[in-house]
Amino acid sequence: MSGRKYTLPSFNALAAFEAVARLQGFARAAEELNTSQPAISRHIRNLEIRFGTLLFDRNSSPVRLTGKGQQFYAGMVQGLDVLQDTVRDLARSGNLVTLVCSHSVSHLLLMPRHGQLRKALGPEADLRLLTAEYNLTRSAIDTGADIVFEYAQVPPSEAHVVVCEEEIKPVGTPEVIDQAKGALNGACAPPPLLELSKDNYGWMNWRDWQRAHPGFGGWQVGEQFDSYVYLLEAAAAGAGLGLGWRSFADPYLSRGSLVEMPVSWHSRNTRLYAKLTRFGRSNPAAQRCLGLLEAAFPAGRD
Structure with a gap:
């Protein structure tokens, strides 16, 4: 040496x-x-x-x-x-549980529940969130991550829980939503659309929404963002009409900083899963954490 x-x-x-x-x-x-x-x-x-x-x-x-x-x-x-x-x-004297996810999943879904998860795991466990671009999460798994968050239409073969369903609809401030409703009736020009600038790896976007809802066809993207968190913040500031992913946009909707278009949620039956990695299968604390995630994100909705 x-x-x-x-x-x-x-x-x-x-x-x-x-x-x-x-x-x-x-x-x-x-x-x-x-x-x-x-x-x-x-x-x-x-x-x-x-x-x-x-x-x-x-x-x-x-x-x-x-x-x-x-x-x-x-x-x-x-x-x-x-x-x-x-x-x-x-x-560290306790058990480490490492969760790998995108920045949006970390900021919008996990961080609001981080304290709850840590308390439920107990003082002997150490919970760590490791964020990465979605296309790099598999590389991050190789560092010893226990649980990874992935989108799929088919349930994974590994032990897993459903975090949320892929459901989308337009969201914006009350003023922007009123403008969008007026545009659908031909009374005014449509508001600008807020769009992600990077590939979201299968998660639906405005083109998917417009194909399913022709009335929105021809509406133009006004601004692009490299983070969904930044997009929602811009929508809440009245910059335009955002595409709300259910569960991700829920905190903004519950606070009233964003409201929904009065239309049904649209889905392609894709889900966000939390699944155990090969490391998590041999980590009892990770297996307990997966059960806690199932309780924190009940998949069923009214």
């Missing part, structure tokens, strides 16, 4: 790269890491010079990883997660 030598980039550079890749923006990465955007850009440029390849496509909006960047990101995230787990294991 005395002869082992590592020639790795600085941790600051790796942290900058990970934040830009995950948040899809240099400014957001700088804000999260409490530094300046030029400092983030300098770290990324130094990495690109070192490796002799571009890691990001800066001409896209939002910023996206190149092929080489995706390869580096997948490997680096696994390494950082293993290191983080090792550090936590030094100080």
Whole structure:
């Protein structure tokens, strides 16, 4: 072991790269890491010079990883997660349960129930949420995650619970909804549509809604967002008509910051599942957590 030598980039550079890749923006990465955007850009440029390849496509909006960047990101995230787990294991005396999910699932579905889940698991268990872009969640599983959240039309073969059904309808402020109803009657122009700018990997979008509801055909997208959380916030601020995914939009609807179009929910029979990974099958705390998730997200609705 005395002869082992590592020639790795600085941790600051790796942290900058990970934040830009995950948040899809240099400014957001700088804000999260409490530094300046030029400092983030300098770290990324130094990495690109070192490796002799571009890691990001800066001409896209939002910023996206190149092929080489995706390869580096997948490997680096696994390494950082293993290191983080090792550090936590030094100080942790109980059982760790790691949940892997997208940012939207974490922010809108899990965080409101995080305290409830931790209390029910008991003081001997440590609950961790690991967020990743949906297409990278499988890579994150390899770091030792116990439960993963995935969309599917067919139930998984692993032990699982249904978190929510895929059901959508337009949502907006009362003023925007009134404008949308007027547009359907031909009394005014339709409000702008708020849309996700990235691939949502099978979850329904405005084109799916318009195919099922021709009256909305021709309505134009006014603004795009790289996060569904940001989209809902913009809809609640009156920026336009958002597409509400049931359960995800429920907190906004219950507070009254968003209201529904007076139409039925639309579904393609896709569900969001929480399922045990190969690590979770051998973790009793993860199996208990799966049961708690079933109680926290009753699948049946009136």
